[in-house]
Structure formats: structure tokens, C-alpha cells
Amino acid sequence: MTIPSTTRAAVLTAHGEPLDLQELPLPRTLEPGAALVRISCATLCGTDIEIWSGAMTFPGMLPLVLGHEMVGEVVAVGEGVHDTLGRPLAPGDRIGWSESTCGECFGCTVLRQPVHCSRRGYGFLQRSDVPPYATAGLADYAYVTPGAAKLLLPDTVKDTWASMAGCAAKTVLRAFDRAGGVRPGSRVVVQGSGALGIFATAVARLSGAGTVITVGAPADRLAAARRFGADVVVDIAGGSDATVQAVLDATGGQGADLVIDLAGAPSVGPEAVAMAAPRGTFVVVGSTGPVGQPLALSAVMGKELTVVGSLNGDIADYFRAIEFFSAFAGRMPWDELFSTPVGLAEASAKVASMAALGEIKAVVDPRIG
Numbered sequence: 001m002t003i004p005s006t007t008r009a010a011v012l013t014a015h016g017e018p019l020d021l022q023e024l025p026l027p028r029t030l031e032p033g034a035a036l037v038r039i040s041c042a043t044l045c046g047t048d049i050e051i052w053s054g055a056m057t058f059p060g061m062l063p064l065v066l067g068h069e070m071v072g073e074v075v076a077v078g079e080g081v082h083d084t085l086g087r088p089l090a091p092g093d094r095i096g097w098s099e100s101t102c103g104e105c106f107g108c109t110v111l112r113q114p115v116h117c118s119r120r121g122y123g124f125l126q127r128s129d130v131p132p133y134a135t136a137g138l139a140d141y142a143y144v145t146p147g148a149a150k151l152l153l154p155d156t157v158k159d160t161w162a163s164m165a166g167c168a169a170k171t172v173l174r175a176f177d178r179a180g181g182v183r184p185g186s187r188v189v190v191q192g193s194g195a196l197g198i199f200a201t202a203v204a205r206l207s208g209a210g211t212v213i214t215v216g217a218p219a220d221r222l223a224a225a226r227r228f229g230a231d232v233v234v235d236i237a238g239g240s241d242a243t244v245q246a247v248l249d250a251t252g253g254q255g256a257d258l259v260i261d262l263a264g265a266p267s268v269g270p271e272a273v274a275m276a277a278p279r280g281t282f283v284v285v286g287s288t289g290p291v292g293q294p295l296a297l298s299a300v301m302g303k304e305l306t307v308v309g310s311l312n313g314d315i316a317d318y319f320r321a322i323e324f325f326s327a328f329a330g331r332m333p334w335d336e337l338f339s340t341p342v343g344l345a346e347a348s349a350k351v352a353s354m355a356a357l358g359e360i361k362a363v364v365d366p367r368i369g
Contacts, residue, residue: 009139015054030078033146037072041159042137067137100147114314149315165321170313182207192263193221205229343369
């Protein structure tokens with residue numbers, strides 16, 4: 001096919017405003033290690049909504065193209081391009097990709113943790129008015145930079161699942177890994193009933209937890225959590241004290257062996273400490289926003305709690321998320337997480353709908369319309 005020189009893209013020009021469907025230029029030549037991909041599926045993430053609303057922002061951020069969970073078909077490649085396992089990539093291949101890393105900084109070379117790359121680049125934080133313009137999901141085509149870790153995808157994993165693996169699923173799996181996994185028969189509390197919380201509920205159940213408790217709102221999200229393995233759901237509408245007491249009641253007064261924050265609300269820290277069992281573990285994943293309420297460090301000490309931070313994951317976590325969906329394809333109703341796909345022209349409406357908790361995981365297929 002003829003390599004396109006421009007692409008349609010849904011551009012965020014002002015926080016809280018509708019996305020603007022624009023025609024953006026594409027690089028005329030592909031750098032060594034780069035690829036041009038036609039997007040076949042982009043799933044919206046909570047971070048996209050935070051950026052759209054302005055809850056996550058910084059000077060000079062806009063304009064940009066949202067979307068960092070996406071899958072596409074390679075249409076052109078630069079010299080020497082391959083995926084993270086060394087497999088050569090060619091036009092027609094279906095790939096996903098993780099954030100770009102430099103491979104040279106302290107995080108990359110000494111820590112050997114790509115999530116701590118000091119020059120880590122997110123495609124959805126690339127300004128759309130400077131080269132390479134379109135590197136994110138809400139576009140017909142995306143330029144995948146040389147430093148982005150690419151992954152050739154198996155046919156066993158659907159586009160929507162593979163797209164979600166690019167952030168939400170890999171973030172959850174990394175958090176469980178940072179916690180040391182789930183002890184069979186243990187009590188697990190998931191704070192949050194969005195896409196990450198519901199997926200974490202499923203992971204806890206499939207990992208052998210004895211009791212899985214999902215804390216969140218609204219009621220339809222909690223009902224979904226039950227379908228994904230929650231034994232008990234707790235509506236946060238009653239307030240912090242009632243939430244903690246409900247968890248203690250559900251665990252015979254003992255509390256949870258593992259509490260995993262996928263909500264990010266200011267109250268999650270104090271609640272987690274209060275509902276954790278002695279020698280329990282609290283994993284902080286969702287608290288990316290303003291500083292939350294103070295923790296009772298005396299309770300952390302007295303219960304001998306382990307408090308672990310976990311960032312959003314790297315290519316290793318993405319690879320494992322793809323393997324997870326392949327291995328457990330028939331074990332949970334994964335497709336229930338995703339809304340009916342829409343084209344780029346309706347992407348703005350989907351962002352607003354997710355912001356209003358109207359759907360769990362909106363799906364955009366730029367090939368529609």
C-alpha cells in the first residue's frame with residue numbers, strides 16, 4: 001500500500017473540551033527501528049480521562065492525541081525494526097507496544113527497570129504540533145518510535161484484550177507481582193471498581209484467593225465485580241468507617257492479607273491500613289493524584305504491615321499480560337469490560353461518557369466511519 005503522509009486524529013486542545021478531529025502530518029521517513037502502524041483498536045484508560053479533564057496536566061502539554069492502549073497493523077518499517085523478543089517486524093504484522101525507553105540511564109542500566117527510565121516517553125504525551133505528531137491511539141495511524149518496546153501479538157488474544165494489556169492489565173499484574181503474589185486461600189481487598197479494579201478482582205480470584213472483596217461504586221460496577229470473582233462487594237457511599245467495618249465483618253474481624261489500591265481517592269491509604277490484617281501487605285497503585293489523607297504510621301508499625309509502591313508496568317509486564325489473557329481466555333467474561341467500538345468521530349463522546357462513569361472501557365476503532 002502507499003504509505004500515508006497524514007492521519008486523522010482526535011486532538012485534545014483544551015482540558016475538558018471536546019476533542020478536535022484534525023489531519024496531522026506523518027514523518028516522511030521512518031527512523032531505524034521505527035514503525036508506522038494503522039490503529040485497529042484503542043481502549044480508553046483512566047489516565048486518558050484525567051488528562052482530558054485537567055486532573056493530570058503540566059505546562060506546555062497541549063495539544064496532544066490521547067490513547068496509550070492500542071493495537072495496530074504494521075504498514076511500514078524503518079531499518080532493523082524488531083519486537084522485544086528479537087522477531088523481525090514487517091508490514092501486515094499485528095503489534096502492540098509499550099512506552100519508549102533510552103536504555104542508557106541509571107534506571108535502564110543499573111536498576112534494569114524500564115519504568116524508572118529518566119527519559120521514558122509516552123506516546124500520548126507527544127505534542128501533536130511537533131514531529132512525529134501522531135504517536136497515540138486516537139488516530140488512524142501512529143508513528144511507533146525506535147525506543148518503544150514492540151510486541152508481535154498472538155492470534156489467541158483479541159484486539160480489545162491486547163489493547164487493555166498495554167496499560168490497565170499490565171499495571172495490575174505488576175502490582176500483584178510487587179506484592180509477592182496471592183497466597184492460596186488468603187483474603188484480598190481490591191480498592192476500586194473501575195477497569196483496573198475489576199480486572200484485579202479477576203486476577204485475585206484466578207490466583208487462588210480464598211475471599212475477594214471489591215470496594216467501590218457505583219452499583220453497576222460492583223455488580224460487574226461479582227461477575228469477575230468478588231465474593232463480597234462494599235459500596236463506598238457509606239463513608240470510610242462503614243467501608244472499613246464492612247471489610248472487617250467479611251473477614252471475621254481479621255482484616256485482609258492483601259489490600260491493593262486501584263482507586264486513588266484521598267481516603268484509600270487510611271482505609272487500607274485500617275482494614276489490613278496483621279503482617280498484611282498494602283500495594284499503592286492508583287494514587288497518582290493529589291496527596292491523600294495521612295496514614296497512621298503507628299498502625300503500620302503495630303500491625304507490621306508491608307507497604308509497597310507499584311508503577312504502571314513495562315514491556316515485561318505487557319508480555320505477561322498478553323500471556324495472561326491467552327491462558328485465561330475462557331475463565332472470565334472479559335468482553336463485558338468493553339463497550340461497542342466506535343469511530344474517531346465519536347471518540348470525544350466516549351471520553352465524556354467514561355468521565356461520567358457511563359462505561360468501564362470505551363473502545364475506538366478508527367477504521368469505523
